[in-house]
Amino acid sequence: MTLADHLRRYMELAAQADNLFRTVEKLHGELMPCKVRCNDCCSVYFELCLIEAFTMSAMFRRELSRKIQSRVLSRAAMVEPLFVDANRTLQSIGGSDAGDRIDAASRLRIPCPLNEDGSCVLYDYRPVTCRLYGIPQNMGDRVVSCPRTGFKQGRKYHTVNVHEIQTRLFEYSRDLLRDLLGFPPDIRRTPLYFVPVALQTQFDKEYFLTLGRSLEKT
Numbered sequence: 001m002t003l004a005d006h007l008r009r010y011m012e013l014a015a016q017a018d019n020l021f022r023t024v025e026k027l028h029g030e031l032m033p034c035k036v037r038c039n040d041c042c043s044v045y046f047e048l049c050l051i052e053a054f055t056m057s058a059m060f061r062r063e064l065s066r067k068i069q070s071r072v073l074s075r076a077a078m079v080e081p082l083f084v085d086a087n088r089t090l091q092s093i094g095g096s097d098a099g100d101r102i103d104a105a106s107r108l109r110i111p112c113p114l115n116e117d118g119s120c121v122l123y124d125y126r127p128v129t130c131r132l133y134g135i136p137q138n139m140g141d142r143v144v145s146c147p148r149t150g151f152k153q154g155r156k157y158h159t160v161n162v163h164e165i166q167t168r169l170f171e172y173s174r175d176l177l178r179d180l181l182g183f184p185p186d187i188r189r190t191p192l193y194f195v196p197v198a199l200q201t202q203f204d205k206e207y208f209l210t211l212g213r214s215l216e217k218t
Contacts, residue, residue: 006176007058010051013168017131024135024158032134041133042115045086045108049166050173050190052127053198059125060199068121075113076196082110083194113196127195128165137162181212191215 001009025032048056060069086108114122120130136159173190177183191211193201201207 001175001179006051006172006179007055010055010172013165013172014125014128014131017128017165020160021132021135024160027158028135041130042112042120043109044112044129044133045083045090045110046127046129047087047192047194048127048198049169049192051169051176053193053201054176054203056122056125056127056195056198057201057203060122063125064121068116071116072113072121073200075111076199079110079113080194080196080200083196086110087194113199128169132160132162132165135160177208177212177215180208183212183215187215 060072064072112120114120114126120126170190174183174187177187177190
């Protein structure tokens with residue numbers, strides 16, 4: 001696959017996520033307060049697979065002016081330590097039930113550097129997690145949703161299987177590495193990124209060569 005093929009395939013998955021959101025919104029719109037400048041989803045802790053980090057970085061540099069990029073990168077440098085500290089906290093719960101980590105992560109509130117005046121400056125290329133925020137999602141053995149919604153525990157709603165989406169993101173990331181570096185198709189893992197790290201990273205040839213060497217050692 002060419003690089004354009006990888007990007008197109010990822011954006012098709014992002015479009016499917018948008019369709020899932022609209023489907024649930026049609027069924028349960030009265031329970032979803034999502035509206036313009038409601039940016040609760042812009043303070044959520046999550047990590048990106050390689051394909052998402054790569055796409056975000058590329059579109060950030062292609063679509064935004066240097067002036068906006070500068071402001072975003074300044075915010076990214078400020079909040080990156082918060083993501084690192086949050087990740088350390090979650091790792092400390094590593095031996096506990098996965099549900100404990102999900103609950104702990106849902107309580108973390110860290111501002112996304114792409115949020116400017118209540119809006120995402122890279123909205124068309126926002127991660128899948130952002131696109132699905134606000135609708136019920138199956139995570140592990142529980143269903144979670146935005147705390148501002150009216151979804152109630154114990155009732156049945158149309159939900160999204162997050163594991164299936166994460167699996168596809170991993171596969172897309174693995175395929176990207178395989179085509180860029182000649183990796184065999186049985187790659188066991190690919191790196192994860194915080195949003196501020198993805199924005200500050202130049203995913204160029206040198207970066208992927210270094211990444212390839214580090215992965216070969218693990």
